[in-house]
C-alpha cells in the first residue's frame with residue numbers, strides 16, 4: 001500500500017523534480033520545473049470497524065491483494081466527501097454486507113512507515129447474516145480464543161483486536177492511540 005513517488009505534474013504533465021521549494025519549506029517536495037506547482041504528499045486515512053456480536057467479532061477473509069486469504073477487520077481508504085465514521089460504515093457494508101449500528105471511536109494508529117493513519121470504530125451487529133462483497137472470500141464471527149492471530153492481514157488489525165478483547169474483559173472501552181512500527 002506504499003505510495004510510489006510522484007513522477008509527473010498533476011497540473012501540466014511535465015516531469016517533476018524532488019527538491020526543497022524556495023518558499024521557506026524544509027522538506028523535499030515534487031516541484032514542477034515548468035509551471036512551478038508544488039505537490040504536497042500527506043498521510044492517508046484508513047477507516048474501519050470492530051463489528052461485535054456477543055463475545056464474538058466479525059472478520060473478513062481477503063479476496064484481494066495485498067494479503068490475499070488473510071483475515072482482517074472491515075476497513076479501507078477514506079473517500080472524499082465522507083466523515084471517518086461514514087467511511088468506516090461504508091467499508092463494513094461493502095466488505096461484510098453486515099447490518100450494524102455505529103458506536104464510538106476505538107483505535108487511532110499512526111503507521112508512519114507507509115504514511116497512514118488508521119481509525120477503527122466499534123460497531124454493534126444487529127444480525128448474524130452477512131453478505132460479503134467481491135473483496136471478501138468469507139465473513140464470519142470469532143470468539144477471542146478462535147481469532148487466527150497468525151493469519152491476520154495487518155499489524156493494525158492485530159493491535160485493535162488485542163485492545164478490544166482486553167477492554168471487553170475489563171468491561172469498559174476506551175480510545176487507544178498506538179504508534180505501529
Ligand SMILES: [Zn+2]
Nearest residue numbers: 009012032035
Ligand atoms: Zn507543472
